[in-house]
Amino acid sequence: MxxxxxxxxxxxxxxxxxxxxxxxxxxxxxxxxxxxxxxxxxxxxxxxxxxxxxxxxxxxxxxxxxxxxxxxxxxxxxxxxxxxxxxxxxxxxxxxxxxxxxxxLAPIKEGGGEPSKASLGWAIDTQFGSLETLIQRVNAEGAALQGSGWVWLALDKELKKLSVQTTANQDPLVTKGSALVPLFGIDVWEHAYYLQYKNVKADYLKNIWKVINWKYVSEVYEKENP
Ligand SMILES: [Fe+2]
Structure with a gap:
């Protein structure tokens, strides 16, 4: 194939x-x-x-x-x-x-790593305590999402804060508020993981962090939060 x-x-x-x-x-x-x-x-x-x-x-x-x-x-x-x-x-x-x-997303060797310590990484540490705490929060919200949907890390441009959000079905993040800018979203529809992870959504959520393109996500944050 x-x-x-x-x-x-x-x-x-x-x-x-x-x-x-x-x-x-x-x-x-x-x-x-x-x-x-x-x-x-x-x-x-x-x-x-x-x-x-x-x-x-x-x-x-x-x-x-x-x-x-x-x-x-x-x-x-x-x-x-x-x-x-x-x-x-x-x-x-x-x-x-x-x-x-x-x-x-990005291949492990190209993405991965951690968010830029000078910008997004600093904001994550300040607001959530650590990247690990943010990951646990996103994964918990993704795991708890009933039915199909998305879990997001957003920048709230009005409050100038990061925000973890979920949306149902294919609702884009803007439906939760026009000030919310998506930094990254994780697709938690079954079509995103079922062929490989079967019913174990928690493993999909745990592993996907290995291929998050932090370079790109940090660039979006810096552009939206100059
Ligand atoms: Fe999808």
Whole structure:
């Protein structure tokens, strides 16, 4: 099985590309690493399915809902406009969340390590006591999440504090507050781990920290909290 990511145009994740009848449409972003690059933490099979099938399906359905919205707006069809909100939220959220998730991860030899002591690491130590305490808090919230969803480390730009948040289903972090900026999110849908970890979500949550791209996460923090 080919474990390289699909070769697509190199575009920033989440950038709108292409047009459908005058509308911008979204396409699957290329992974910044090969499908097998996160092994043994996340198998290449999971990564390929997750990216090519799950993420692609969110994008396909998001584009479809946006086209339907475009048509409903042209007809001033209010019932249809309102009815499309849930499909846009779910599939658009799925696209937003997965686009963040891929960038949050990196092969152990390239990512890993610890957050920058000069910025994010200092904030984590100040607010949570230690990185280990933060990890325990995120994992506890992820393990306790009922059904499908995401657990996030956020920067609250109003309070200028870090915040651990969860969102249900594919709700993006912005649904919990417009001041919340995602630093990283962990996908705790079963499709993210079940093929490898079966029902032991706790092991998936414990291991994923080995492939968190702290370099990238620290850069986002520094950009959003200058
Ligand atoms: Fe997912």
């Amino acid at each position: 080919a474990l390289r990511s699909v070769s697509r145009k190199s575009l920033p994740l989440g950038l709108a590309v292409g047009h459908v009848r005058g509308l911008q449409s979204f396409s699957l972003p290329e992974l910044p690493y090969d499908y097998g690059a996160l092994e043994p933490v996340i198998s290449g099979e999971i990564m390929q399915l997750h990216h090519q099938k799950h993420h692609q399906t969110y994008i396909t359905n998001y584009n479809k809902a946006l086209e339907q919205l475009h048509q409903a707006l042209a007809k001033a069809d209010s019932p249809s406009i309102v009815q499309l909100q849930s499909a846009i939220k779910f599939n658009g959220g799925g696209h937003i969340n997965h686009s963040i998730f891929w960038k949050n």
